[in-house]
Amino acid sequence: MMRNVRLVFLFLFCFYSMSYSQSQKEREQFKTKLKSNSSLFRTDINRAYLELNQLIKTSKLLKDSLAEMQLLERKSLYFYNKNLVDSLIISSEQLQKASERYENVYYEAMANVYIAETYSVNKFYNKAIVHLNNAYSILQKSQLKSKKIFYAKANVLSSFANVYLDKNEPRNAAKKILEEIKSGNEIQDKNEFAKFQYVNYSNISSIYSEYDLDSAFYFAKKSVEIKPSAISDDKSMITNFTVFGNYYMKKKNYEESVRNFHKALKVAQRTGIELNINDTYKSLQEIYRETGRKDSADYYENKIKQNDLQMLQSKYNSLQEVISKDEQEQNKKFTLSFFIWGLSIVIVLAGSVFFYLKLKKKKSIENNQNLHDLFNNLITLVQNNDPAFMFAFENAFPDFSDKLLKLNPDLQQSEIEFCALLKLKLTTKEIAKYTFIETRTVQNKKYRLRKKLEIPQSIDIYNWIDTI
Template identity: 30%
Template sequence: MREKNWIDFKDKKKRIRKIIVCTICMGLFFGMLSCSQNSHDKEKEKENFDVSLLTQSSDLQLSGEYEAFVRLNIAFLKKAAKMKYREGKGLCYLNMAGVNVSAGNYEKARCFFNKAEKDLEHSDNAYHKATFYDDYSLYYSHLKLNDKALECNNKAFQFLKQAKKSKLAQRLLPRLYVNRGIYYAWKGWMGTSLKCFKKGNTLENSAYTNCMVAQYYLFNHKPDSAGIYIAKADEKMVNQKTTDVESLWVYYTMGYYYNEVDNRDEAEKALKKALEINIKTRHTYSSHIKDVYKALAELYKKKNDGGKAYFYLKKYMEEEGKSDAERFATMNKATEDFILEVKQESDWHKNDLPLFIALSITVLTVSGIYVRKMINRLKQKKNTLKEQTDALKNRVQTKQLEEITDLAKRNDSSFLLKFKELYPEFIKALLEINPDLENSELTFCAMLKLRFSSKEIADYTFVQHRSVQQKKYRIRKRLNIPGETDIYDFFENLTE
């Protein structure tokens, strides 16, 4: 009996042990299932964060809504901090870097790139790194460092191949091809460039990608081939809801095309539309505006409208000057930072000191050579532009001078008004000598400034020669011109 009770006790103990083991196993299983579910939920939350942030940011940037763009990224920065999503913060910084590159603010862009890199360098998400290197390649392209731009573009391709399939990855791939086409074009590798543009266009087939293929053909003076892609871009712009910046590209490319085929009225319409959009979007996308100004200057030069050609050439030179200043400031800062970084890493050990000195000298030498080349190239470019500007200015002044001379000969009442526009300082100087001069006296002085003889003035104003001589005498008294001074030389030298 006692033995049977002992056996029953042992059986119960085994059953209890089995129940405990099963309970623990089930607890572990459900715990793992719960962790897995939580992990999946977190990954899904991060993915939604990325899609929402990047889609909305892109839409606002391409619409030129800078304030809304900044507010959006600040909101997502706070959201990323709450989620403890470091890579999300990095994407916000990357967005800010990208918008500053597009606006030509390269120094600020570089600061945001540095912040983005710290948050994205350890990311397991290959798409994040592909996006980072794509934006960085555009930054280097704006600085005209095309080898560095291609290097970053290659890294972006490598990481995108590793990234899982998604709408974001699908949207990035054609843009990488288009950007690569731009960098190869700047390097003069035209065949490779065209292949990249066509590959990007095959994948995306948008108004923008068709424009890029068209611009390639226009750059290589093949307007017939360009016209095919411009027609496609125009059709997509009309039938689809394109962003402001995409529409800007279409109108600019159309203007470029019409200018090439000598349809100047259509070129003017398209370029004016491009300028209108670019002024609207310049807070987020101003780097293209100088090309629009240049195209307008070339157009009006062809139309023999020297005034407008001169105006837009000046605007182009101003924008180009701003870009050059930003590029140089950024390159100088990058050189200083590199030297500082080497200095900190060396810790000033005796063995490291020669390495530091050698690296510093190398960086300074290479930077100096590059900057010197850039300066020489820019000087040549500015000299050419200055010659063009001066030539246009002279043409404008000659044309205006012909117009006011003709008005004077016809005794037109608008003569003095037009004369003031051409010689504002002359009239100002006369009134400083004698503020009480009447319009009729100012008109007479203007005709003397144009070196009309007394006989010519008499003929054009329908008065006698003697009356003109009397007017000259009165003007001498009113302006205190000495008797020994030639009146024509007085007016010629008045504003010098």
């Protein structure tokens, strides 16, 4: 009997030893893959991104919370660098939930930074600043004095600068980066100090390029001069090359300007970073137009249009996410308020109704402003007689054509496009001007549409189209 017990014990010992050994092996393999992905992300974010979802899945299976948050932040950074704000808001919220679950102040602060970026892009500047203040407050309350906390605070200052840039306040943005540069005095290690200021000088050169190209050129040169040799060309060098290109373009040294712009594009292509790439395309288009190279100018014009359409779609999608998130937050606040003041239910209900109506009115104003911006972008495409107009319109209003065809399957594509112009509230004179036809022809088209769609004469055609 004793011998059997020993055999069972020996079997269990061997089994758990093998399981532990296998588990350790999996963790070591995962750590190696994680480190490899981190290195790849610095050189080719597109290839690195393809590995992220599987790595996140593995981190959850291994219950490695730090790795999970690190990968979620990397995912957010990818969407930020690719100008995909609709995906950014989703990934940053995932990071926020994970950081709160694991009580990690660094990643909670960074989640607020990325969420602030999505609000800022959608012109909710006050909400962006609220999230940045939250991030800074979280970091200030932390008792940790680690490098990560220091760099997180630096990221908050950079994000403040981005919000001011979105608000068209470059001088206030510059103040934030100068504050960040000053904070670098805390860094004792010379090589680390150089890496930190290399990025900051590049950032401030980008801001100065908005209103003072000489200062921008000075800081871009300073960034290049202190760039550690171990760092391969990255986002900061894209900025530096772009600033050099703009500087030489102003001096009408087009050869040097084009050379630097192409350097920026080469680094962007290698790394996969597309942040602000349209600015480079526009500058190259302008130079090639100025120097009579029409084919090259047309090439970059098409690149600009492709990017604009992608950004318009991404921005439109992110706006829906932002509005939805905002409504959820307001609902939570309402529920909490109702719980606290439950004993005074009559007063609460009266106050809540008033608050809801006020909020609804405010939200309606905000939504109308964003819809106004969307309409302006589409009208610009019409004014430029841009063939991409209907593609952009269908992205913004995906069910519009289908609804019209259900009412009358015999509608021609040209008639659907005419309805799209009415949806944008363009007047008869504006439609005539932008489509190069007579006002009388526009009126005849309206008349034929009324008959085909059976719109009663007593109903305004614009109001009817608006319901589609």
